[in-house]
Amino acid sequence: MLCLENTQNRCSGAVMTPEETKAVCDVAHDAGVPVHLDGARIFNASVSLEVPVIELTRDVDTMSFCLSKALSCPVGSVLVGTKEFITEAARWRKMVGGGMRQAGILAAAGLVALDTMVDRLAEDHQNARRLAQGLANIDGLTLDADSIQTNIVIFAVEAEVGTAPNFIKAMGEAGVQVSYPGERSVRMVTHRHISSEDVEETLSRTSSVVRELRAA
Secondary structure, eight states, X not given: OEEEESSBGGGTSBOOOHHHHHHHHHHHHHTXXXXXXXXXXXXXXXXXXXOOHHHHHTTOSEEEEESSGGXXXXXXXXXXXXXXXXXXXXXXXXXXXXXXXXXXHHHHHHHHHHHHSSTTHHHHHHHHHHHHHHHHTSTTEEOOGGGOOSSEEEEEEOTTTOOHHHHHHHHHHTXXXXXOSSSSEEEEEOOTTOOHHHHHHHHHHHHHHHHHHHHO
């Protein structure tokens, strides 16, 4: 099986267009290889490209997407495929203990997420671009702000600031929670609970943390 990801987490939420997805799927299918799409944030890609989700997924064989994360549902993911595939997947889910009783309340939250949370993703993308622009102007941090397409911002901490773990610790002490995918890489994500005012406050605190680390 070939697995694709859209949006691509470690590429600052970069999106794959329908044409790019089709090109990869054509090669895989010619070789008899099925294609699964990890579409945890597929609705972010849809909003960013202004393309319906069905256009982004038409060439893959199966797909999964999260109701949590960007759509802000408390919990839940959805697996998509043919009727035969879903029947078999449900059997395996039950075999490994993944069944759940009284799931209707969670399903209701998922419907609310799909009905009310998709269009507002554009706000997260706007906040992420503003965040990226501000971070790019802080000496000691490096990123290409123009490359940010959705709600994930990954940037590099320069040697004069220190390692990513030390930077993240200092950020936590300043009240800003971030994560890191590498020794000098740091990841920030915007979502429904992050306002434009929060972005400006984050930039202010980040700038202060960087100055303190550079002076240490």
